[in-house]
Ligand SMILES: [Cu+2]
C-alpha cells in the first residue's frame with residue numbers, strides 16, 4: 149500500500165528523529181503544533197469553565213490561575229501558531245520555488261528538535277507571570293519562572309536558525325527564471341516573517357537573559373533603585389513582541405492569498421500592492437510597540453507617535469482585505485472547503501482589525517487596556533484569522549500530504565461550528581471588556597460594575613469556546629479517519645479545478661540541481 | 665444631521681442591548697469622550713464589516729463557476745485607480761480617527777502639569793489600595809479591611825478638583841488603578857508616579873479594580889470612590 153508507506157514514515161524512529169527532508173520536517177512541525185494545540189486548548193477550556201459561573205467554583209484556584217493563562221499564551225504563540233507557520237513554510241516553500249530542499253537541511257532538523265525540550269521546559273513550569281512576564285512580578289523567587297525563561301530562550305534560538313534557513317533558501321535556491329517578481333505570495337510572506345524573526349528574536353533573547361540574571365544574581369536591570377525602571381522591560385519586551393504578532397499572521401495571510409486565488413481560478417488581485425502591503429506591515433510593525441504602554445506611563449510624551457504609527461498599519465491591512473475580496477471578481481469560483489476557510493480568515497481579520505483600531509485610540513485604550521476587549525481583539529486575529537487560514541490550508545494540501553480525501557460533510561460541519569464558535573467567544577470577550585471586566589481574572593466579583601451582564605457574557609463566551617472545541621474534534625476526527633479510510637485521490641482530481649501549476653515539478657528540481 | 669442623530673440613536677440602542685452603558689449626562693469628561701469616540705468607531709466598524717460581508721457574498725454569488733473545470737487560467741487583475749482610491753479612503757479615515765483622539769489624549773496626559781485643590785497619593789500593594797491626602801497628617805487609610813471585607817470609601821466632592829498620584833509600594837509589583845465608570849486606568853508602578861486630574865465628578869459611587877496582573881489576589885482588589893455633593 150503506497151499510501152500506508154507514505155503516511156507512516158514517522159513510525160521508523162531513525163527517520164522520525166533524523167529526517168532532513170523538508171516535507172517530513174514540515175509535517176513534524178504540524179504534528180508538534182497539533183499536539184500542543186490540544187493541550188493549550190484544554191487549558192483555555194479549563195479557564196472558560198471556571199468563568200462560566202460567578203464565584204470560585206474550584207475548577208481552577210486563584211493560585212493556579214496565573215500558570216494557566218501563562219502557559220496557554222506561551223504555548224499557543226511559540227509552539228502552535230509559529231510552529232504551524234514554520235510547518236507550512238517547510239512543506240511548501242521548496243516546492244513553490246523549485247528547490248529540492250532547504251539551504252541547510254541538517255540545521256532544519258536541529259531547529260525543529262530544539263522545540264521539543266523548549267516545550268517541555270515551558271509545559272513543566274506553569275509560572276504565574278503571563279506571557280508578557282512583567283517585572284517585578286516575574287522576579288519573585290520561583291524556579292518555575294526560570295524553567296519558562298530557559299524554554300523560551302531555546303525556542304528563540306530555534307526560531308532564528310529557522311528564519312535564516314528560509315531566507316538563504318529563498319535567496320539562493322529559486323529555480324532559474326523565478327524572479328522576485330514572480331515569487332508567489334506565500335513565499336513572500338515567509339520572506340517577511342523570516343526577516344522579522346531574524347531581526348526581532350535576538351531582542352527578546354537578550355531581554356530574557358537579563359531577566360534571568362536579575363533573578364539569579366540580583367542584577368538590577370529593571371529596578372528603580374538603580375536608575376532603571378520596571379517599565380524598561382516592557383519597552384524591550386514589546387519591541388520584540390509586537391513584530392512577533394506578525395510572525396503569527398503573515399504566513400496565514402500568504403495562505404489566504406493562495407486559497408482565495410486557487411479557488412477563484414484567478415491570480416491574486418493587485419499582487420504588487422499585496423507585496424508592498426506586507427512590506428509596509430513588516431516595517432511599521434517595528435515602530436508601534438509603545439501602544440502597549442499608554443496606561444503604563446500616560447504622562448510621558450511619545451504616546452501620540454505610537455498611536456499614529458499603529459493607525460497607519462490599518463491602511464495596508466485594509467488594502468489587503470479588499471484585494472482578497474476583489475480576487476474573486478471575474479473569477480470562476482469553485483465553492484469548496486479551503487476557500488471558505490480562507491474567507492473565514494478575512495472575517496476574523498476584519499473583526500480583529502476594527503477592534504484593534506479601537507484599542508489603539510488612547511481615550512478608548514484608557515478603558516480597554518488590560519481588559520477582555522484586548523483579549524477578544526487579538527484572538528479574533530490569531531484564532532479567527534490565522535487558525536482559519538491554517539485549517540483551510542491543511543484541507544487544501546490534504547490530498548497532497550496523504551494521497552486521500554477527507555469527508556466534505558464533516559468538514560462543512562467543522563466550518564460552521566468553528567465560525568459561530570469564534571464569533572461568540574471573541575465577540576463575547578469584546579463585550580466583556582467594554583463592560584469593564586479586566587483580563588486575567590479568575591472570577592468577576594460583585595463589586596465590578598455591570599455584574600449581571602458580566603455573568604451573561606461570560607456564559608456566552610464559554611459556550612462559544614466549547615463550540616470551537618467541538619469543531620476541533622470534528623477536524624481531528626476527519627483528518628485521522630480519512631488518512632486510513634478516505635478515498636484515494638491525486639491532488640489534481642481532489643478539487644477538480646484547473647490549478648495553474650502551483651509548484652515546480654521534479655524536472656524543474658533536477659534542472660535546479662544541475663545549475664548548482 | 666437628523667440622519668446622523670438617528671443612526672446614533674439606533675446604535676446607542678444596540679449598545680444598551682449588548683449592555684454597554686450608553687451616553688449619559690452623568691459621566692465625567694474621560695468617560696464622555698470614551699462614549700463619543702467609541703460610538704463613532706463602532707458605527708464605522710459596523711459599516712466596514714457589513715461592507716466586507718456584503719461585497720464578499722455578492723462576488724461569491726456572481727462569479728461562482730457553473731462548470732467546474734475552466735479551460736485556461738484567468739489572467740491576474742489589478743486596477744490601479746481602485747487601489748489608490750481605497751488606500752486614500754483608508755488613510756483619510758485613519759487620520760480622522762487620529763485627529764479626534766488627540767485633544768482628549770493631551771487632556772488626560774497633561775495631568776502632571778496641573779494642580780488640583782487636593783492631591784491624593786494612591787499606593788497599590790498586593791492586594792489592596794492605600795489612599796493618602798498629601799500634606800494632611802495621619803490621613804492614610806486602606807481601601808478595605810481584609811478581615812471583615814468592609815470597604816473604606818475614598819470620599820471626594822463634586823465641586824473640587826483632584827490630582828491622583830498613583831504608584832505601588834516599593835518592593836511590590838505593578839498594579840493598575842482602573843475605574844471603568846470614570847473612563848480611565850493608570851498603572852501603579854513601584855518607584856514611579858502616574859498623574860490623573862479629576863474634576864466635575866458626577867455624584868455617585870464608583871468601583872475601582874486592578875487591571876494589571878499582580879498575583880493570586882489580582883481579581884479581588886476592590887476600592888470605592890464616593891463622590892458627594894460639596
Ligand atoms: Cu502591539
Ligand SMILES: [Cu+2]
Nearest residue numbers: 839874878882
Ligand atoms: Cu493588583
